[in-house]
Amino acid sequence: MTSRPARTRRAAVAALVGALGLLAACTPGSENAAAPPPTDRAVQTDIASLGPVTLTVWDQEVRGGQNEQMERLNAAFQQQYPNVTIKRDSRSFDDLATTLRLALSGNDAPDVVQANNGRADMGAFVAAGELLPLEPWSRAYGWDQRYPDSVRQYVSYTPDGKVFGEGEMYGLPQVGEVVGIYYNPAELQRLGIAVPTTWEEFEAALAAVKAGGATPLALGNVESWPALHVFGTVQDQLVPADQITDLAFGRAGASWTTPENTQAAQRVADWARAGYFNEGVNGIDDNQAWQAFSRGEAVFLIGGSWYAADLEAAMGQNVRFMPPPPPAGRPVSATGGTGLPFAITSASDAPDAAAAYLDFITSSDAMRVLTETGNLPVVDTAAQTPPAGLSQDVFAAFAAVADDGQLLPYLDYATPTMGDTMGAALQDLLSGAQPPEAVLSTVEADYAAFVNR
Structure with a gap:
Protein backbone atom coordinates (compact mmCIF):
# COMPACT_ATOMS: atom_id res chain seq x y z
CA MET A 1 0.00 0.00 0.00
CA THR A 2 1.92 1.04 -0.66
CA SER A 3 0.65 0.76 -0.05
CA ARG A 4 0.62 0.91 -0.10
CA PRO A 5 -0.12 1.71 0.30
CA ALA A 6 -0.18 1.07 -0.91
CA ARG A 7 -0.47 -0.44 -2.75
CA THR A 8 0.48 -1.43 -2.64
CA ARG A 9 -0.63 -1.32 -2.28
CA ARG A 10 -1.35 -1.70 -2.69
CA ALA A 11 -4.65 -3.43 -4.30
CA ALA A 12 -7.10 -1.75 -6.67
CA VAL A 13 -9.97 0.14 -5.00
CA ALA A 14 -13.43 0.58 -6.52
CA ALA A 15 -13.96 3.82 -8.43
CA LEU A 16 -16.88 6.14 -7.81
CA VAL A 17 -20.17 4.78 -9.09
CA GLY A 18 -20.43 7.63 -11.55
CA ALA A 19 -17.11 6.61 -13.09
CA LEU A 20 -18.11 3.05 -13.91
CA GLY A 21 -19.07 3.88 -17.47
CA LEU A 22 -15.72 5.55 -17.97
CA LEU A 23 -13.95 2.52 -16.55
CA ALA A 24 -15.61 0.27 -19.10
CA ALA A 25 -14.69 2.65 -21.91
CA CYS A 26 -10.99 2.78 -21.09
CA THR A 27 -10.32 -0.72 -19.84
CA PRO A 28 -7.44 -2.41 -21.71
CA GLY A 29 -8.83 -4.10 -24.80
CA SER A 30 -11.65 -1.60 -25.19
CA GLU A 31 -12.48 -0.43 -28.69
CA ASN A 32 -12.65 3.10 -27.29
CA ALA A 33 -8.98 3.20 -26.29
CA ALA A 34 -7.33 6.47 -27.24
CA ALA A 35 -4.40 6.79 -29.60
CA PRO A 36 -1.18 6.63 -27.55
CA PRO A 37 0.81 9.85 -27.05
CA PRO A 38 3.94 10.16 -29.22
CA THR A 39 7.22 8.74 -27.97
CA ASP A 40 9.56 10.82 -30.16
CA ARG A 41 9.04 14.27 -28.65
CA ALA A 42 11.94 16.65 -28.11
CA VAL A 43 13.11 16.90 -24.50
CA GLN A 44 14.26 19.98 -22.61
CA THR A 45 16.42 19.25 -19.55
CA ASP A 46 17.40 22.89 -18.92
CA ILE A 47 14.55 23.51 -16.50
CA ALA A 48 15.64 27.06 -15.63
CA SER A 49 14.99 28.06 -19.24
CA LEU A 50 11.32 27.12 -18.95
CA GLY A 51 10.45 30.21 -16.94
CA PRO A 52 7.92 30.13 -14.07
CA VAL A 53 6.27 26.71 -13.78
CA THR A 54 3.72 25.35 -11.33
CA LEU A 55 3.66 21.56 -11.03
CA THR A 56 0.55 20.03 -9.50
CA VAL A 57 1.52 16.73 -7.89
CA TRP A 58 -0.90 14.17 -6.46
CA ASP A 59 0.61 11.54 -4.18
CA GLN A 60 -0.50 9.15 -1.45
CA GLU A 61 2.61 9.45 0.72
CA VAL A 62 0.61 10.38 3.81
CA ARG A 63 2.14 8.23 6.57
CA GLY A 64 4.92 9.61 8.77
CA GLY A 65 8.10 8.55 6.98
CA GLN A 66 6.44 8.67 3.56
CA ASN A 67 5.26 12.23 4.05
CA GLU A 68 8.61 13.31 5.50
CA GLN A 69 10.61 12.14 2.49
CA MET A 70 8.24 13.91 0.10
CA GLU A 71 8.42 17.16 2.05
CA ARG A 72 12.22 17.04 2.09
CA LEU A 73 12.57 16.17 -1.58
CA ASN A 74 10.01 18.75 -2.70
CA ALA A 75 11.80 21.48 -0.76
CA ALA A 76 15.17 20.45 -2.22
CA PHE A 77 13.76 20.34 -5.76
CA GLN A 78 12.33 23.86 -5.46
CA GLN A 79 15.64 25.07 -4.05
CA GLN A 80 17.48 23.63 -7.06
CA TYR A 81 14.86 24.95 -9.49
CA PRO A 82 13.52 28.18 -7.97
CA ASN A 83 11.42 28.85 -11.07
CA VAL A 84 9.32 25.76 -10.29
CA THR A 85 6.60 25.75 -7.65
CA ILE A 86 5.22 22.42 -6.49
CA LYS A 87 1.54 22.39 -5.62
CA ARG A 88 1.21 19.15 -3.68
CA ASP A 89 -2.09 17.36 -3.08
CA SER A 90 -1.51 14.42 -0.74
CA ARG A 91 -4.34 11.93 -0.25
CA SER A 92 -4.77 8.51 1.29
CA PHE A 93 -4.38 5.51 -1.01
CA ASP A 94 -8.13 4.93 -1.07
CA ASP A 95 -9.00 8.60 -1.67
CA LEU A 96 -6.47 8.88 -4.48
CA ALA A 97 -7.80 5.76 -6.17
CA THR A 98 -11.38 6.98 -6.13
CA THR A 99 -10.65 10.46 -7.48
CA LEU A 100 -7.78 9.98 -9.90
CA ARG A 101 -9.78 8.44 -12.72
CA LEU A 102 -12.19 11.35 -12.88
CA ALA A 103 -9.36 13.87 -12.56
CA LEU A 104 -7.39 12.43 -15.48
CA SER A 105 -10.41 12.57 -17.77
CA GLY A 106 -11.34 16.11 -16.73
CA ASN A 107 -10.17 19.55 -17.74
CA ASP A 108 -7.97 20.23 -14.71
CA ALA A 109 -5.76 17.16 -14.45
CA PRO A 110 -2.60 17.32 -12.30
CA ASP A 111 0.84 17.19 -13.91
CA VAL A 112 2.27 14.31 -11.86
CA VAL A 113 0.31 11.52 -10.21
CA GLN A 114 0.95 8.34 -8.33
CA ALA A 115 -1.04 5.62 -10.06
CA ASN A 116 -1.49 2.03 -8.96
CA ASN A 117 0.57 -0.17 -11.30
CA GLY A 118 -2.34 -2.53 -11.94
CA ARG A 119 -4.53 -2.91 -15.00
CA ALA A 120 -7.55 -1.21 -13.45
CA ASP A 121 -5.56 1.97 -12.92
CA MET A 122 -2.32 2.44 -14.85
CA GLY A 123 -3.35 -0.01 -17.56
CA ALA A 124 -6.65 1.79 -18.09
CA PHE A 125 -4.99 5.20 -18.06
CA VAL A 126 -2.46 4.04 -20.67
CA ALA A 127 -5.22 2.66 -22.89
CA ALA A 128 -7.09 5.96 -22.62
CA GLY A 129 -3.98 7.95 -23.57
CA GLU A 130 -4.02 9.75 -20.22
CA LEU A 131 -0.37 9.06 -19.25
CA LEU A 132 2.74 9.94 -21.21
CA PRO A 133 5.19 7.19 -22.19
CA LEU A 134 8.51 8.03 -20.56
CA GLU A 135 10.90 6.82 -23.24
CA PRO A 136 12.04 10.31 -24.40
CA TRP A 137 13.03 11.32 -20.87
CA SER A 138 14.35 7.85 -20.05
CA ARG A 139 16.92 8.31 -22.80
CA ALA A 140 17.78 11.82 -21.62
CA TYR A 141 18.13 10.98 -17.94
CA GLY A 142 19.30 7.35 -18.17
CA TRP A 143 16.34 5.80 -16.40
CA GLN A 153 8.37 -4.71 -15.74
CA TYR A 154 6.14 -3.38 -12.95
CA VAL A 155 5.70 0.00 -14.68
CA SER A 156 5.57 -1.11 -18.32
CA TYR A 157 2.64 -1.53 -20.68
CA THR A 158 2.18 -1.79 -24.39
CA PRO A 159 0.70 1.50 -25.69
CA ASP A 160 -2.78 -0.04 -25.96
CA GLY A 161 -2.65 -1.02 -22.28
CA LYS A 162 -3.29 -4.68 -23.07
CA VAL A 163 0.02 -6.28 -22.07
CA PHE A 164 1.40 -5.69 -18.58
CA GLY A 165 5.13 -6.14 -17.98
CA GLU A 166 6.24 -5.25 -21.51
CA GLY A 167 6.46 -2.17 -23.70
CA GLU A 168 6.99 1.44 -22.58
CA MET A 169 7.68 2.69 -19.07
CA TYR A 170 4.80 4.83 -17.82
CA GLY A 171 5.97 5.58 -14.29
CA LEU A 172 8.95 5.71 -11.94
CA PRO A 173 8.71 4.15 -8.47
CA GLN A 174 10.64 5.40 -5.46
CA VAL A 175 10.28 2.53 -3.07
CA GLY A 176 10.57 -1.19 -3.07
CA GLU A 177 7.95 -3.21 -1.26
CA VAL A 178 7.90 -6.59 0.36
CA VAL A 179 5.02 -8.15 2.26
CA GLY A 180 6.24 -10.00 5.31
CA ILE A 181 5.49 -10.62 8.96
CA TYR A 182 5.79 -8.05 11.73
CA TYR A 183 6.06 -9.55 15.18
CA ASN A 184 6.16 -8.42 18.80
CA PRO A 185 9.24 -10.04 20.39
CA ALA A 186 8.15 -9.16 23.93
CA GLU A 187 4.85 -10.99 23.47
CA LEU A 188 6.59 -14.02 21.98
CA GLN A 189 8.95 -14.09 24.95
CA ARG A 190 6.07 -13.72 27.40
CA LEU A 191 4.31 -16.66 25.79
CA GLY A 192 7.48 -18.77 25.62
CA ILE A 193 7.43 -18.98 21.82
CA ALA A 194 10.58 -18.83 19.69
CA VAL A 195 10.73 -16.66 16.61
CA PRO A 196 9.74 -19.04 13.79
CA THR A 197 12.29 -19.85 11.10
CA THR A 198 10.14 -22.11 8.88
CA TRP A 199 6.53 -21.96 7.72
CA GLU A 200 5.74 -25.00 9.82
CA GLU A 201 7.11 -23.22 12.90
CA PHE A 202 5.12 -20.08 12.04
CA GLU A 203 1.83 -21.99 11.91
CA ALA A 204 2.75 -23.74 15.15
CA ALA A 205 3.42 -20.32 16.69
CA LEU A 206 -0.05 -19.12 15.64
CA ALA A 207 -1.60 -22.08 17.41
CA ALA A 208 0.56 -21.54 20.50
CA VAL A 209 -0.35 -17.84 20.70
CA LYS A 210 -4.04 -18.72 20.50
CA ALA A 211 -3.63 -21.41 23.16
CA GLY A 212 -1.88 -18.84 25.35
CA GLY A 213 -4.94 -16.61 25.31
CA ALA A 214 -3.59 -13.94 22.94
CA THR A 215 -4.60 -12.91 19.42
CA PRO A 216 -2.19 -14.33 16.83
CA LEU A 217 -2.86 -12.06 13.83
CA ALA A 218 -4.11 -8.49 13.40
CA LEU A 219 -6.19 -7.86 10.27
CA GLY A 220 -8.49 -5.02 9.26
CA ASN A 221 -10.24 -5.85 6.01
CA VAL A 222 -13.14 -3.47 5.54
CA GLU A 223 -11.39 -2.11 2.42
CA SER A 224 -10.99 -5.75 1.23
CA TRP A 225 -7.44 -5.35 -0.16
CA PRO A 226 -5.54 -6.29 3.06
CA ALA A 227 -6.76 -9.89 2.79
CA LEU A 228 -5.08 -10.18 -0.61
CA HIS A 229 -1.75 -9.79 1.17
CA VAL A 230 -2.66 -12.46 3.72
CA PHE A 231 -3.80 -14.87 1.00
CA GLY A 232 -0.77 -14.01 -1.14
CA THR A 233 1.60 -14.74 1.75
CA VAL A 234 0.04 -18.16 2.27
CA GLN A 235 -0.10 -18.82 -1.47
CA ASP A 236 3.59 -17.93 -1.85
CA GLN A 237 4.49 -20.80 0.47
CA LEU A 238 2.25 -23.44 -1.11
CA VAL A 239 2.00 -22.69 -4.85
CA PRO A 240 4.89 -22.83 -7.35
CA ALA A 241 6.30 -19.36 -8.05
CA ASP A 242 5.87 -19.58 -11.83
CA GLN A 243 2.15 -20.30 -11.40
CA ILE A 244 1.72 -17.23 -9.20
CA THR A 245 3.62 -15.02 -11.65
CA ASP A 246 1.51 -16.21 -14.58
CA LEU A 247 -1.69 -15.57 -12.62
CA ALA A 248 -0.65 -12.14 -11.39
CA PHE A 249 0.33 -10.90 -14.86
CA GLY A 250 -2.89 -12.22 -16.40
CA ARG A 251 -1.30 -14.75 -18.72
CA ALA A 252 -3.36 -17.32 -20.60
CA GLY A 253 -3.15 -20.95 -19.52
CA ALA A 254 -2.97 -20.29 -15.76
CA SER A 255 -5.76 -21.21 -13.36
CA TRP A 256 -6.86 -20.22 -9.88
CA THR A 257 -8.68 -23.49 -9.23
CA THR A 258 -5.63 -25.73 -8.94
CA PRO A 259 -5.17 -28.05 -5.96
CA GLU A 260 -2.33 -25.83 -4.69
CA ASN A 261 -4.44 -22.65 -4.75
CA THR A 262 -7.32 -24.52 -3.13
CA GLN A 263 -4.95 -25.61 -0.37
CA ALA A 264 -3.89 -21.98 0.17
CA ALA A 265 -7.49 -20.76 0.36
CA GLN A 266 -8.35 -23.60 2.73
CA ARG A 267 -5.46 -22.64 4.97
CA VAL A 268 -6.72 -19.03 5.27
CA ALA A 269 -10.23 -20.34 6.02
CA ASP A 270 -8.78 -22.66 8.67
CA TRP A 271 -6.96 -19.74 10.31
CA ALA A 272 -10.19 -17.76 10.46
CA ARG A 273 -12.18 -20.68 11.86
CA ALA A 274 -9.49 -21.32 14.48
CA GLY A 275 -9.77 -17.72 15.70
CA TYR A 276 -6.27 -16.70 14.68
CA PHE A 277 -7.48 -13.25 13.55
CA ASN A 278 -8.97 -10.56 15.74
CA GLU A 279 -12.75 -10.42 15.86
CA GLY A 280 -14.62 -8.53 13.16
CA VAL A 281 -11.86 -8.48 10.54
CA ASN A 282 -14.25 -7.37 7.79
CA GLY A 283 -15.64 -4.58 9.94
CA ILE A 284 -12.47 -2.68 10.86
CA ASP A 285 -10.09 -0.89 8.55
CA ASP A 286 -6.42 -1.36 7.84
CA ASN A 287 -5.30 1.56 10.00
CA GLN A 288 -7.21 0.21 12.98
CA ALA A 289 -5.52 -3.17 12.54
CA TRP A 290 -1.89 -2.02 12.46
CA GLN A 291 -2.57 0.41 15.29
CA ALA A 292 -4.05 -2.43 17.36
CA PHE A 293 -0.92 -4.46 16.66
CA SER A 294 1.21 -1.51 17.74
CA ARG A 295 -0.62 -1.49 21.11
CA GLY A 296 0.22 -5.16 21.69
CA GLU A 297 -3.25 -6.47 20.88
CA ALA A 298 -1.88 -9.09 18.47
CA VAL A 299 1.45 -10.88 18.19
CA PHE A 300 1.82 -10.92 14.39
CA LEU A 301 0.80 -8.63 11.53
CA ILE A 302 1.07 -9.73 7.90
CA GLY A 303 1.70 -6.58 5.91
CA GLY A 304 3.96 -4.59 3.70
CA SER A 305 7.16 -2.71 4.35
CA TRP A 306 5.19 0.57 4.11
CA TYR A 307 4.05 0.16 7.74
CA ALA A 308 7.59 0.17 9.10
CA ALA A 309 8.09 3.86 9.83
CA ASP A 310 4.79 4.21 11.69
CA LEU A 311 5.21 0.97 13.63
CA GLU A 312 8.74 1.86 14.70
CA ALA A 313 7.56 5.30 15.82
CA ALA A 314 4.82 3.67 17.90
CA MET A 315 6.71 0.63 19.23
CA GLY A 316 10.41 1.52 19.19
CA GLN A 317 12.57 -1.58 19.51
CA ASN A 318 9.62 -3.81 20.34
CA VAL A 319 8.70 -4.61 16.75
CA ARG A 320 10.60 -6.74 14.26
CA PHE A 321 10.03 -7.81 10.66
CA MET A 322 10.90 -10.90 8.68
CA PRO A 323 10.08 -12.32 5.26
CA PRO A 324 7.58 -15.19 5.47
CA PRO A 325 9.68 -18.10 6.72
CA PRO A 326 9.55 -20.69 3.94
CA PRO A 327 8.49 -24.31 4.24
CA ALA A 328 11.44 -26.63 4.78
CA GLY A 329 13.32 -27.09 1.52
CA ARG A 330 11.78 -24.11 -0.33
CA PRO A 331 13.35 -20.71 -1.09
CA VAL A 332 12.06 -17.65 0.69
CA SER A 333 9.11 -16.22 -1.25
CA ALA A 334 7.08 -13.08 -0.71
CA THR A 335 4.69 -10.74 -2.45
CA GLY A 336 6.22 -7.41 -3.40
CA GLY A 337 7.69 -5.24 -6.07
CA THR A 338 7.44 -1.48 -6.18
CA GLY A 339 5.43 1.22 -4.51
CA LEU A 340 3.00 3.26 -6.57
CA PRO A 341 4.98 4.85 -9.42
CA PHE A 342 4.93 8.53 -10.26
CA ALA A 343 3.64 9.24 -13.77
CA ILE A 344 3.25 12.29 -16.04
CA THR A 345 -0.25 12.99 -17.28
CA SER A 346 -0.95 13.69 -20.93
CA ALA A 347 -2.75 16.84 -19.85
CA SER A 348 0.37 18.37 -18.28
CA ASP A 349 1.47 21.61 -19.89
CA ALA A 350 4.96 21.23 -18.35
CA PRO A 351 6.04 17.65 -19.08
CA ASP A 352 9.75 18.51 -19.13
CA ALA A 353 9.56 20.04 -15.65
CA ALA A 354 7.51 17.05 -14.55
CA ALA A 355 10.17 14.69 -15.90
CA ALA A 356 12.89 16.61 -14.06
CA TYR A 357 10.82 16.20 -10.89
CA LEU A 358 10.53 12.44 -11.43
CA ASP A 359 14.27 12.26 -12.01
CA PHE A 360 14.99 14.23 -8.84
CA ILE A 361 12.78 12.20 -6.49
CA THR A 362 14.20 8.88 -7.77
CA SER A 363 17.89 9.86 -7.88
CA SER A 364 20.69 8.38 -5.78
CA ASP A 365 20.44 11.36 -3.43
CA ALA A 366 16.71 10.74 -3.10
CA MET A 367 17.35 7.10 -2.21
CA ARG A 368 19.47 8.28 0.73
CA VAL A 369 16.64 10.54 1.89
CA LEU A 370 14.22 7.63 1.68
CA THR A 371 16.55 5.53 3.81
CA GLU A 372 16.89 8.29 6.41
CA THR A 373 13.10 8.57 6.69
CA GLY A 374 12.50 4.85 7.19
CA ASN A 375 11.49 3.99 3.63
CA LEU A 376 12.85 1.22 1.41
CA PRO A 377 14.56 2.47 -1.79
CA VAL A 378 13.70 0.44 -4.87
CA VAL A 379 17.16 1.08 -6.40
CA ASP A 380 20.61 1.57 -4.85
CA THR A 381 19.29 -0.46 -1.93
CA ALA A 382 22.57 -2.24 -1.25
CA ALA A 383 24.41 1.10 -1.09
CA GLN A 384 22.31 2.34 1.83
CA THR A 385 23.01 2.01 5.55
CA PRO A 386 19.66 1.74 7.29
CA PRO A 387 19.45 2.44 11.02
CA ALA A 388 19.54 -0.56 13.32
CA GLY A 389 16.22 -2.07 14.26
CA LEU A 390 13.12 -2.34 12.13
CA SER A 391 14.54 -0.53 9.10
CA GLN A 392 17.47 -2.92 9.03
CA ASP A 393 15.04 -5.85 9.22
CA VAL A 394 13.06 -4.53 6.25
CA PHE A 395 16.15 -3.93 4.12
CA ALA A 396 17.42 -7.43 4.93
CA ALA A 397 14.05 -8.99 4.11
CA TYR A 413 -2.49 -7.06 -11.20
CA ALA A 414 -4.18 -10.05 -12.84
CA THR A 415 -7.19 -8.30 -14.40
CA PRO A 416 -8.70 -4.81 -14.34
CA THR A 417 -11.31 -5.94 -11.82
CA MET A 418 -9.36 -8.51 -9.81
CA GLY A 419 -8.82 -6.23 -6.81
CA ASP A 420 -12.55 -5.85 -6.30
CA THR A 421 -13.44 -9.43 -7.24
CA MET A 422 -10.82 -11.13 -5.12
CA GLY A 423 -11.24 -8.67 -2.26
CA ALA A 424 -14.95 -9.41 -1.98
CA ALA A 425 -14.38 -13.15 -2.38
CA LEU A 426 -11.80 -13.20 0.42
CA GLN A 427 -14.18 -11.30 2.69
CA ASP A 428 -16.61 -14.18 2.13
CA LEU A 429 -13.83 -16.70 2.83
CA LEU A 430 -12.86 -15.03 6.11
CA SER A 431 -16.46 -14.75 7.28
CA GLY A 432 -17.24 -18.34 6.34
CA ALA A 433 -19.95 -17.26 3.90
CA GLN A 434 -18.28 -19.16 1.04
CA PRO A 435 -16.00 -22.23 1.04
CA PRO A 436 -12.59 -22.12 -0.66
CA GLU A 437 -13.78 -23.83 -3.83
CA ALA A 438 -16.57 -21.28 -4.37
CA VAL A 439 -14.24 -18.37 -3.64
CA LEU A 440 -11.70 -19.57 -6.19
CA SER A 441 -14.43 -20.24 -8.76
CA THR A 442 -15.49 -16.61 -8.46
CA VAL A 443 -11.90 -15.45 -8.94
CA GLU A 444 -11.42 -17.86 -11.85
CA ALA A 445 -14.49 -16.48 -13.65
CA ASP A 446 -13.09 -12.95 -13.51
CA TYR A 447 -9.71 -14.19 -14.70
CA ALA A 448 -11.06 -16.33 -17.56
CA ALA A 449 -13.27 -13.52 -18.82
CA PHE A 450 -10.22 -11.28 -19.12
CA VAL A 451 -7.58 -13.62 -20.56
CA ASN A 452 -10.03 -15.17 -23.05
CA ARG A 453 -11.48 -11.85 -24.27
Missing part, protein backbone atom coordinates in the same frame (compact mmCIF):
# COMPACT_ATOMS: atom_id res chain seq x y z
CA ASP A 144 16.79 2.58 -18.36
CA GLN A 145 20.14 2.26 -16.57
CA ARG A 146 18.80 3.34 -13.19
CA TYR A 147 16.07 0.72 -13.13
CA PRO A 148 16.78 -2.97 -13.79
CA ASP A 149 14.43 -5.08 -15.89
CA SER A 150 13.00 -6.65 -12.72
CA VAL A 151 11.69 -3.22 -11.70
CA ARG A 152 10.78 -1.84 -15.13
CA PHE A 398 13.82 -7.22 0.76
CA ALA A 399 17.37 -8.28 -0.13
CA ALA A 400 16.73 -11.87 0.93
CA VAL A 401 13.64 -12.14 -1.25
CA ALA A 402 14.79 -10.06 -4.23
CA ASP A 403 18.36 -11.38 -4.40
CA ASP A 404 18.17 -14.93 -3.12
CA GLY A 405 14.50 -15.83 -3.18
CA GLN A 406 11.34 -15.15 -5.16
CA LEU A 407 9.68 -11.72 -5.19
CA LEU A 408 6.20 -12.34 -6.55
CA PRO A 409 3.71 -9.85 -8.06
CA TYR A 410 0.62 -8.46 -6.37
CA LEU A 411 -2.44 -10.53 -7.18
CA ASP A 412 -4.69 -7.61 -8.13
